[in-house]
Amino acid sequence: MSDDKNDLKTIGLWGLIFTITGFVVGVSIFILPAELIVMSGPSVLLAYAIAGGMAIITCFATAQIGTLMPAEGGTFVAITRLLSPFLGFMAVWILLWSVVLVNSFIGYGFANYIVYFIPSLDKTVAAASIILLFGLINIVGSSLVVKVQGAMVIFFLIMLSIFIISGLPRFEVENLTPFMPNGIVSVFMAASIGYFSFAGFISLLEFGGEIKNPSKNIPLGLAISFVLVLGSYGGVSLILSGINTDIPFAEMQTPVLEVAESFLPNWVITSLVISIIAAAATTVNGLILGYSRDILVIAEARIFPSFLSTKTKRFNTPANAIITYTLLSVLVVLLGSGVEEYALVAVIGLLLQQLFIAVSLYRIPKIMKDEYDSAEFKLPKPVIKIVSVLLFLISAAFIIMHIFNNPIIGGLILGVFTIGSLIYLIAKRGQQND
Numbered sequence: 137m138s139d140d141k142n143d144l145k146t147i148g149l150w151g152l153i154f155t156i157t158g159f160v161v162g163v164s165i166f167i168l169p170a171e172l173i174v175m176s177g178p179s180v181l182l183a184y185a186i187a188g189g190m191a192i193i194t195c196f197a198t199a200q201i202g203t204l205m206p207a208e209g210g211t212f213v214a215i216t217r218l219l220s221p222f223l224g225f226m227a228v229w230i231l232l233w234s235v236v237l238v239n240s241f242i243g244y245g246f247a248n249y250i251v252y253f254i255p256s257l258d259k260t261v262a263a264a265s266i267i268l269l270f271g272l273i274n275i276v277g278s279s280l281v282v283k284v285q286g287a288m289v290i291f292f293l294i295m296l297s298i299f300i301i302s303g304l305p306r307f308e309v310e311n312l313t314p315f316m317p318n319g320i321v322s323v324f325m326a327a328s329i330g331y332f333s334f335a336g337f338i339s340l341l342e343f344g345g346e347i348k349n350p351s352k353n354i355p356l357g358l359a360i361s362f363v364l365v366l367g368s369y370g371g372v373s374l375i376l377s378g379i380n381t382d383i384p385f386a387e388m389q390t391p392v393l394e395v396a397e398s399f400l401p402n403w404v405i406t407s408l409v410i411s412i413i414a415a416a417a418t419t420v421n422g423l424i425l426g427y428s429r430d431i432l433v434i435a436e437a438r439i440f441p442s443f444l445s446t447k448t449k450r451f452n453t454p455a456n457a458i459i460t461y462t463l464l465s466v467l468v469v470l471l472g473s474g475v476e477e478y479a480l481v482a483v484i485g486l487l488l489q490q491l492f493i494a495v496s497l498y499r500i501p502k503i504m505k506d507e508y509d510s511a512e513f514k515l516p517k518p519v520i521k522i523v524s525v526l527l528f529l530i531s532a533a534f535i536i537m538h539i540f541n542n543p544i545i546g547g548l549i550l551g552v553f554t555i556g557s558l559i560y561l562i563a564k565r566g567q568q569n570d
Contacts, residue, residue: 147346147347147348148347148348148349148353149356152340152347152353152357152361153361153364154285154286154289154290155422156358157365157418158289158292158415158419158421159336159339159421159422159423159426160337160361160365161292161364161415162242162415162416164245165372165415166372166390166415167245167391169184169373169392170385170392171329172184173377173385175326175329176316176317176323176325177315177322177377178311178312178315178316178378179316179322179326180326180377181373181374181377182315182316182323183324183326183327183330184327184330184369186323186330186331187327187330187331187334188369190327190334190530191331191334191362193523193530194337194527195337195358196515196519196523197490197493197494197497197523198337198338198340198341198493199355199513199515200497200500200514200520200523201214201341201496201500202340202354203350203351203513204500204508204511204514205217205344206344206345206347207433208343208432208454209342209345209430209431210342210343210344211224211231211341211342211489211493212224212225212227212430212433212437214493215227215228215492215493216437217503218495218503219492219496221437223492224492225556225560226556226560227488227492228433229552229553229559230549231427231430231489232427233552234483234484234486234489235485236465237468238423239267239424239461239468240263240466240468242420243263243465243469244263246262246413246417246420247259247260247262248390249390249413250413260470264470266416266420267420267424270421270424271459271462274421274424274458274462275451275455276451285418285421285422288417288418289418292412292414295407295410296371296411297371298400298404299372299408300372300374302399302400302404303375303378303395303399306378306379306399307379309378311377312377330369331530334365336422338486340354340357340358340426342425342426342429343429345429351511352513354513355513376391376392376395379395381395393405393408396408424461428457428458428462429454431457431460432444432447432454432457435457438566438567439559439560444457445457484535484539484545484549485549488531488535490530491531491535494525494527494531497520497527498521498524
């Protein structure tokens with residue numbers, strides 16, 4: 137029976153690596169490192185090292201929960217079992233709103249580069265179209281999704297490598313001094329923002345039920361993806377920090393592209409732009425693949441309408457859940473991309489998920505004693521406690537920092553929480569009356 141179930145799973149080791157790498161790297165690698173250089177100077181390299189260290193904690197938590205409970209909508213499944221159904225729903229409810237907002241902004245990131253080839257194209261139309269396209273691809277089946285994702289990830293990793301290798305001869309060590317021009321505080325601020333680039337590792341939980349041999353592939357896939365991601369961000373940051381530029385980074389809209397134009401031929405620049413577009417597409421694809429599964433499992437729990445839990449007979453994909461997530465993302469695109477508070481709400485939503493995950497991980501040895509004792513992959517109990525506490529403290533500190541700086545965001549999160557609580561109570565009352 138277990139072999140039959142494994143045959144139905146469509147994502148192997150490399151499919152997992154391509155999905156996670158594409159989702160985590162995405163279009164932000166072509167923008168974010170320059171913004172962090174403006175903030176912290178050459179010490180951005182140290183900031184990414186710190187962020188990478190914190191991301192390792194997230195990977196440990198994801199690997200342990202993902203191997204013990206490999207399921208579609210794994211966040212809901214794990215938190216429901218280890219904490220409570222209400223907290224499982226609330227974690228996913230807040231997370232869904234966050235990633236819908238993230239998807240719309242990534243769509244606009246795609247649009248900002250596609251106009252390089254089609255200047256007359258309306259950016260809103262372009263952003264909505266890429267989301268609709270990958271919504272359709274996801275309906276056709278995750279095996280096709282993984283193949284498309286793999287091709288795009290390989291392409292933009294090749295172009296990133298060309299940018300980094302070609303930039304090394306122009307790298308000047310003296311540009312790294314002063315290393316910390318804005319002080320140590322700026323380094324930790326940059327690290328906190330850089331850490332958000334690694335938040336996508338935890339998305340693996342949402343499609344864990346489609347991963348073949350999860351006990352082996354999840355830890356190994358996370359490890360390989362982490363090396364690729366950290367190498368990509370570190371390499372790009374190194375080149376940007378060490379190359380002389382005529383225009384300050386603060387004035388650049390497309391920093392990697394503008395720096396690359398100073399030493400790469402035009403045909404390579406064209407390929408680089410295509411790779412940036414592919415990077416944005418991989419993130420859109422990863423969001424739809426992962427978080428449509430949350431809608432599916434909540435519908436299966438009879439909190440969302442039951443029609444959202446149906447799967448297509450031909451492709452065995454949650455078509456209605458995919459359509460719902462896709463259309464919500466398109467709706468946010470149509471509402472506009474200028475509401476900066478939405479981006480911060482999205483970040484806080486992802487951090488709130490990590491709070492729930494941290495507490496859930498801490499309870500695994502007690503609540504899932506038999507499964508934990510017999511698991512092929514398991515962290516030692518002391519390591520689980522350390523990882524849980526660190527993940528909770530890091531996430532809580534970032535949330536407090538951002539809400540303190542912008543209290544309105546706290547009010548928005550509270551509003552989302554209140555609406556979710558009402559939906560849960562209404563659904564439970566309806567179940568009791570059935």
